[in-house]
Amino acid sequence: xxxxxxxxKRAGVSPATVSRAFSDPGKLSKDTLKRVxxxxxxxxxxxxxxxxxxxxxxxxxxxxxxxxxxxxLFARILSGIERIATEKxxxxxxxxxxxxxxxxxxxLEMVETRRADGVIQLGERGLGDLIADPAPGQIPFVQxxxxxxxxxxxxxxxxxFAAAESMASYLLSLGHRKIGVLAGLQDRYVTSExxxxxxxxxxxxxxxxxxxxxxxxxxxxxxxxxxxxxxxxRNRSLTALFTMSDEMAIGAIRTAxxxxxxxxxDLSVTGFDNxxxxxxxxxxxxxxxxxxxxIGEVAMTLMGNLLRGEITGDAEQTLGTELVIRASxxxxx
Amino acid sequence: xxxxxxxxKRAGVSPATVSRAFSDPGKLSKDTLKRVxxxxxxxxxxxxxxxxxxxxxxxxxxxxxxxxxxxxLFARILSGIERIATEKxxxxxxxxxxxxxxxxxxxLEMVETRRADGVIQLGERGLGDLIADPAPGQIPFVQxxxxxxxxxxxxxxxxxFAAAESMASYLLSLGHRKIGVLAGLQDRYVTSExxxxxxxxxxxxxxxxxxxxxxxxxxxxxxxxxxxxxxxxRNRSLTALFTMSDEMAIGAIRTAxxxxxxxxxDLSVTGFDNxxxxxxxxxxxxxxxxxxxxIGEVAMTLMGNLLRGEITGDAEQTLGTELVIRASxxxxx
DNA sequence: GCTTGCAATGAAACCGTTTGTATTGAAATA
DNA sequence: TATTTCAATACAAACGGTTTCATTGCAAGC
Numbered sequence: 001x002x003x004x005x006x007x008x009k010r011a012g013v014s015p016a017t018v019s020r021a022f023s024d025p026g027k028l029s030k031d032t033l034k035r036v037x038x039x040x041x042x043x044x045x046x047x048x049x050x051x052x053x054x055x056x057x058x059x060x061x062x063x064x065x066x067x068x069x070x071x072x073l074f075a076r077i078l079s080g081i082e083r084i085a086t087e088k089x090x091x092x093x094x095x096x097x098x099x100x101x102x103x104x105x106x107x108l109e110m111v112e113t114r115r116a117d118g119v120i121q122l123g124e125r126g127l128g129d130l131i132a133d134p135a136p137g138q139i140p141f142v143q144x145x146x147x148x149x150x151x152x153x154x155x156x157x158x159x160x161f162a163a164a165e166s167m168a169s170y171l172l173s174l175g176h177r178k179i180g181v182l183a184g185l186q187d188r189y190v191t192s193e194x195x196x197x198x199x200x201x202x203x204x205x206x207x208x209x210x211x212x213x214x215x216x217x218x219x220x221x222x223x224x225x226x227x228x229x230x231x232x233x234r235n236r237s238l239t240a241l242f243t244m245s246d247e248m249a250i251g252a253i254r255t256a257x258x259x260x261x262x263x264x265x266d267l268s269v270t271g272f273d274n275x276x277x278x279x280x281x282x283x284x285x286x287x288x289x290x291x292x293x294x295i296g297e298v299a300m301t302l303m304g305n306l307l308r309g310e311i312t313g314d315a316e317q318t319l320g321t322e323l324v325i326r327a328s329x330x331x332x333x
Numbered sequence: 334x335x336x337x338x339x340x341x342k343r344a345g346v347s348p349a350t351v352s353r354a355f356s357d358p359g360k361l362s363k364d365t366l367k368r369v370x371x372x373x374x375x376x377x378x379x380x381x382x383x384x385x386x387x388x389x390x391x392x393x394x395x396x397x398x399x400x401x402x403x404x405x406l407f408a409r410i411l412s413g414i415e416r417i418a419t420e421k422x423x424x425x426x427x428x429x430x431x432x433x434x435x436x437x438x439x440x441l442e443m444v445e446t447r448r449a450d451g452v453i454q455l456g457e458r459g460l461g462d463l464i465a466d467p468a469p470g471q472i473p474f475v476q477x478x479x480x481x482x483x484x485x486x487x488x489x490x491x492x493x494f495a496a497a498e499s500m501a502s503y504l505l506s507l508g509h510r511k512i513g514v515l516a517g518l519q520d521r522y523v524t525s526e527x528x529x530x531x532x533x534x535x536x537x538x539x540x541x542x543x544x545x546x547x548x549x550x551x552x553x554x555x556x557x558x559x560x561x562x563x564x565x566x567r568n569r570s571l572t573a574l575f576t577m578s579d580e581m582a583i584g585a586i587r588t589a590x591x592x593x594x595x596x597x598x599d600l601s602v603t604g605f606d607n608x609x610x611x612x613x614x615x616x617x618x619x620x621x622x623x624x625x626x627x628i629g630e631v632a633m634t635l636m637g638n639l640l641r642g643e644i645t646g647d648a649e650q651t652l653g654t655e656l657v658i659r660a661s662x663x664x665x666x
Numbered sequence: 667g668c669t670t671g672c673a674a675t676g677a678a679a680c681c682g683t684t685t686g687t688a689t690t691g692a693a694a695t696a
Numbered sequence: 697t698a699t700t701t702c703a704a705t706a707c708a709a710a711c712g713g714t715t716t717c718a719t720t721g722c723a724a725g726c
Contacts, residue, residue, distance in 0.1 A: 019683065019684055027705095046442065047446060048682055050447050052683055054384050054386075054713090057711075068412075072403070076403045082402060082429040083429075086428075091448065115424065253615070254617075276554060279554075281583075281610075282587070337712065346675075347676045348712090349677080362675090381712055383712085384681095668726085674721090675718105677717090681712105681714090684711090685708100688707075692704105693703100694702090
């Protein structure tokens with residue numbers, strides 16, 4: 001493989017000149033520039049990035065820590081991140097953390113060992129949850145999910161409380177009173193926030209909250225299906241199911257139908273996220289739109305700013321959500 | 334940030350010894366080793382990977398080119414790749430190519446500029462489709478999809494022809510005779526292979542192939558929904574729809590139901606891929622299981638072997654598929 | 667006791683760029 | 697004409713590790 005030395009020799013200039021021909025062409029005379037580029041072309045010269053990066057002390061790479069790459073929502077966020085990263089000439093390193101703090105810590109180490117310039121965390125653990133005393137600015141870190149932990153770094157999130165509240169209000173406004181809740185994992189902050197939103201809506205309508213109508217489960221179709229089975233076998237008089245993710249909702253719908261229920265007649269179901277499948281499933285799912293791609297885009301934009309030193313500390317971007325009304329909920333007469 | 338010099342000073346040894354303490358601890362005396370590690374610990378020394386990689390001329394990173402990261406099937410393959418990559422201590426660079434050859438070429442350049450050691454291509458374009466004369470071994474390349482192009486590099490694939498043929502035979506064996514085909518993008522090799530399999534099954538049953546019952550579309554729910562609409566409005570007497578992806582099938586189911594059809598009574602639908610949603614949709618989808626995670630695992634394993642020089646040339650791994658029978662197909666009486 | 671062999675360590679070259687500083691030559695100025 | 701200025705380029709020193717080769721000291725063998 002040709003290197004800068006070879007090009008410089010062929011063009012009859014010094015390596016420095018070749019280097020500048022690429023990084024700062026304006027500095028060279030028209031003539032030398034042409035000669036250098038020609039020589040580079042002829043030798044098919046490609047600069048060795050490792051040597052470059054080593055020298056300039058940046059990697060132009062950002063690590064994205066994804067709890068589960070195969071999850072559609074994360075995949076969409078990742079897609080948004082990718083778009084902006086490409087635009088800004090950053091490379092993306094992707095790590096599927098399985099939500100394992102050890103793996104996440106290993107991820108942070110990648111910026112300490114200078115393999116990546118920064119880390120975008122799609123999981124719930126914040127910087128402070130992973131290392132003891134995060135020296136501010138030491139590890140450029142952006143989190144793309146609402147988190148409980150105090151943070152001194154940028155975050156992009158949605159208002160889970162408000163979104164859940166408005167969805168619950170919608171159900172209540174249609175006359176539903178016995179509403180089961182298919183909650184996600186109990187230890188997750190988003191779960192508690194969405195539950196809080198749900199309860200707040202009940203409050204507004206002057207309806208008591210029944211702990212017994214809540215069932216927790218994994219944020220997945222299987223989790224939703226199982227939780228729904230537990231809840232529905234316990235309580236057949238529910239008219240609606242407030243579900244904390246579309247995947248759970250889809251699992252719940254399957255369960256309900258397997259139990260012989262007619263949807264939405266016998267049971268209304270709502271989701272959360274607005275994944276594409278919700279639009280096509282039967283019945284099409286009423287849900288909360290979460291701007292996944294946008295979340296990714298904003299996260300990567302923040303990361304770029306952070307790396308360029310344009311922002312510091314705890315920027316906090318809250319993106320809007322929207323109710324998406326489809327056929328899985330019926331008005332109670 | 335502490336560097337090797339600092340550690341060596343504190344431990345009273347040379348940098349070489351510190352380096353060896355990590356790369357080849359057995360070479361050091363018990364005593365020095367302890368001293369060095371202690372010093373490293375105290376200074377919180379993390380070797381600068383860029384310096385290391387620059388010196389050893391490897392990146393331990395592999396680029397994965399994904400046509401669409403938000404697509405569940407690719408996401409699952411990626412997940413499989415990730416598992417093995419982590420296991421073998423490789424990092425993953427991910428590029429969402431949007432199936433754009435220019436982006437793919439840029440990807441290949443990453444190994445020429447030594448940003449990545451090799452490339453795993455999830456798209457259909459082979460090495461020869463991207464660059465003129467791929468010098469053998471120059472760019473470690475593994476492709477994870479059946480491809481038309483001649484290849485001098487490892488490929489992991491499924492037998493699309495056989496899988497499609499067996500699915501079509503299944504439909505035929507249940508008595509279906511008027512079977513519509515929702516094909517994917519017409520220029521894709523997998524499309525033509527699956528279509529060939531379908532026709533082969535027809536042949537075996539002595540049934541003629543009707544070009545008119547084929548409708549092409551994007552490999553997506555929207556694509557399936559649209560293609561189904563075109564096909565069904567043209568021909569209401571179909572008893573089954575042979576679909577080339579689960580996403581298309583799900584789109585088609587939506588369309589059929591919107592047209593007032595009762596599934597599977599009025600129309601049987603089959604998919605291809607076995608994505609998780611197929612299990613939960615209504616009716617649950619009969620499909621061809623494609624071992625997505627496994628494909629990823631094998632691809633990454635091959636890449637590892639390739640990089641270690643253990644294999645060369647055109648390894649070709651064909652993974653098995655399986656019919657997954659669910660409720661979206663009924664026996665014609 | 668002297669040589670030999672080997673384990674442990676150090677010195678220094680090297681990896682391929684970038685970049686600060688020095689040098690050159692020609693144009694502009696006095 | 698002598699001096700200054702400036703653009704264009706070269707020189708050489710980094711960058712932070714790894715690795716080759718040389719050196720040292722000690723135990724084993726004669």
